[in-house]
Amino acid sequence: MRVVFLGTPEFGVPSLKALVNAGYEVAGVFTQPDKPKGRGNKMLPSPVKSCAMALGIPVFQPVKIRVDGVNDLRDLRPDLCVTAAFGQILSQEILDIPRIGTVNVHSSLLPKYRGSAPINWAIMEGETVTGVTTMMTDKGLDTGNILLKREVAILPGETAEELTARLAPIGAELLIETIRGLEAGTVRRVKQDENEASYFPMLKKEMGEIDWRLSAHQIVCRVRGLTPWPGSTFTWGGGEAVKVWKAEEAENLGKVPGEILCADAKNGLVIAAGEGAVRVIELQAPGGKRMNAKDYLRGHPVSYTEVELTEEKHG
RNA sequence: CGCGGGGUAGAGCAGUUCGGUAGCUCGUCGGGCUCAUAACCCGGAGGUCGAGGGUUCAAGUCCCUCCCCCGCAA
Numbered sequence: 021m022r023v024v025f026l027g028t029p030e031f032g033v034p035s036l037k038a039l040v041n042a043g044y045e046v047a048g049v050f051t052q053p054d055k056p057k058g059r060g061n062k063m064l065p066s067p068v069k070s071c072a073m074a075l076g077i078p079v080f081q082p083v084k085i086r087v088d089g090v091n092d093l094r095d096l097r098p099d100l101c102v103t104a105a106f107g108q109i110l111s112q113e114i115l116d117i118p119r120i121g122t123v124n125v126h127s128s129l130l131p132k133y134r135g136s137a138p139i140n141w142a143i144m145e146g147e148t149v150t151g152v153t154t155m156m157t158d159k160g161l162d163t164g165n166i167l168l169k170r171e172v173a174i175l176p177g178e179t180a181e182e183l184t185a186r187l188a189p190i191g192a193e194l195l196i197e198t199i200r201g202l203e204a205g206t207v208r209r210v211k212q213d214e215n216e217a218s219y220f221p222m223l224k225k226e227m228g229e230i231d232w233r234l235s236a237h238q239i240v241c242r243v244r245g246l247t248p249w250p251g252s253t254f255t256w257g258g259g260e261a262v263k264v265w266k267a268e269e270a271e272n273l274g275k276v277p278g279e280i281l282c283a284d285a286k287n288g289l290v291i292a293a294g295e296g297a298v299r300v301i302e303l304q305a306p307g308g309k310r311m312n313a314k315d316y317l318r319g320h321p322v323s324y325t326e327v328e329l330t331e332e333k334h335g
Numbered sequence: 336c337g338c339g340g341g342g343u344a345g346a347g348c349a350g351u352u353c354g355g356u357a358g359c360u361c362g363u364c365g366g367g368c369u370c371a372u373a374a375c376c377c378g379g380a381g382g383u384c385g386a387g388g389g390u391u392c393a394a395g396u397c398c399c400u401c402c403c404c405c406g407c408a409a
Contacts, residue, residue, distance in 0.1 A: 055409065061337055285347085285361060286373085307340040307406050311347075318360050319348030 021203070024098040024118070025077075026050040026085075027068040031184055032104035034192035035125055036071055039102065042196045046077050047096045050089060052107050053081040086111035093117050100199065103157060104191065107136075112159050122157040123198060125191040127184070129153060129169055131217035134162035139187065140180045141220035144245030146237065148174050150183075152191040154198040156209055161219070165209035167198045177268070179247040225250040228263075229330040232277040236269040236296030243267045254291070255328040256280075265310050266302035273297075278329045283322040289313045291327055 023044045025036050028051050039046050049072035057064040065073070072079050082089030085108050093101075094117050101122040103110070115122055128138035130153040135141070142150040151171040158164040172190060174183060201207030228250040230239055243252040243264050252264045275281060275292040283289045289300040304310040305320070 056337085057409065059405085059407095061409085304406085309341090309405050314361085315347045318346070318362095321360085 021045065021199075022047045022097060022099045024048050024050065024093060024096050024101050025068075025072075025104075026101060026106040026108075026110075027104040028052045028066045028107045029105050030067045031127065031188045031191070032068045032106070032125075033071045034189045035102065035104045035195050036068060036075075038192035038196050040075055040077075042199075044199070046075075047098060048078045048080055048092070050080045050082065050085060050093070050106065053083055084108065086114055090114060090117075100202075101157075102195065102199075104195070109161075110157060115157060115159065120202065123167065123195065123202075124155050124157045124162070124164065125195050126153045126155060126162055127151075127187045127191060129171065130155060130162060130166055131212040131214070134217060134219040135221060137220060137223045139184050140223055140245045142245075143174060143178070143180055143183065144242050146241045150174055150187075152187055152194050154191075154194055155212075163212060163217075165211055167207050167209060168194055168201065170194050177244065179244045179266075181248045223250060228252045230254045230264070232291065232327065232329045233294040236272070236293040236298050239293055239298050240267050240269055255330065256322075256324045256326070260306060262306075263304040263310075264300050264302070265304060266300075268299050268301060270297040270299040278326045280322070280325055280327065283317060283324070285314050285318040289317065289322075 021044050023039055023046050025032075025039060025046055026049070027033075027036060036046070036049065049068060051066045051068045051072070054063045054065050054069070056062065069079050069081070080089060080092045082092070085093070090113060093114060098118045100120045101114075101118040102125070103122060104125040105127075110122065126134075126138065127150070128134075128142060129149075129151040133142055133150070139150065149171055151169060153169045154167040155162070155164040156167065170190060172183075172187060198207060223246065227242075228246050230242070230252050232239070232254070234242075239252075243266070246252050247265065252267075253261045254264065255261050270281075270290050272292050272295070273281065275297075277292055277294050279292040281290040281292055281297055289303070290297050291300065300313045302310060303313050303316055305316065308316075
């Protein structure tokens, strides 16, 4: 069985490796073009590209696969295409190329949390269970027929970064199971229930600005869900934006949202929310590195009494 | 050459402008107070100031070279 793999970030790497380990012939890998990244704007390959090259698999990096990648894909004559966080929309022309079809590994329990950031949104919405779904890709956005699903519990306090790392290998496992099932004819294609469906948008940087009028629970969930990108920030003093890496719910002593309840090395940093209060455990000041809030306060005495409320930004 | 910040005691920082005894908060160790304590008081230990070279009577501080870390932007 000739397979072509399409993926970009770290999430897809375990799936690609699993395909190879399971003995499938991976004829080619499509991934997003290298982009200037990091300090000095060096060009960096995507994690999937690095992996593919290490495995000696030909790599293709069309800017828009549905425009300049069609011929390359067709030449590979795939029996099956597999996508895992590829980052580009596939056209019907692309979907028609593989003989069997295109299987997508999606990190939510479809039809819930369609969209490009399902892990982040599930955490932000306060879910305690999510999972991975394999589906036959169709022209809609995560609307294709469902093949297999696996539930995974979201651990208390878990961040999107941690959950993504946990879900990636589970997705890889499910992918192999799915393909074997397709080959054996034991996997059914189940239409998605549109009444159960939900779609959540791409993440935007502004979503990280903390609205202190929300409840402490909501704020903490958002902080977890937006880690590591775009991260959650609040503003105090002379417009200094502080990034919150880790936070937990705390008691509010009847103060108004945004009021700083304490900010010193002994008691840590606690800020009043709309309901309850938020204890900032780990933070990062502009130009600084990520550190424990108490460590930060040791060298940076804080005289402010409140932080800016800002407004929740929806997608 | 995309823009910028930084490396000083176990942790977080000040000191560098204008060279002249190595400081602060915390931790740690010892002692004291207390029914008790993460609280308070007293005392101590702990630093080749990222590396190398240069200037100087004298360099954390000035000059040159190098290494490492981090933020923004994507």
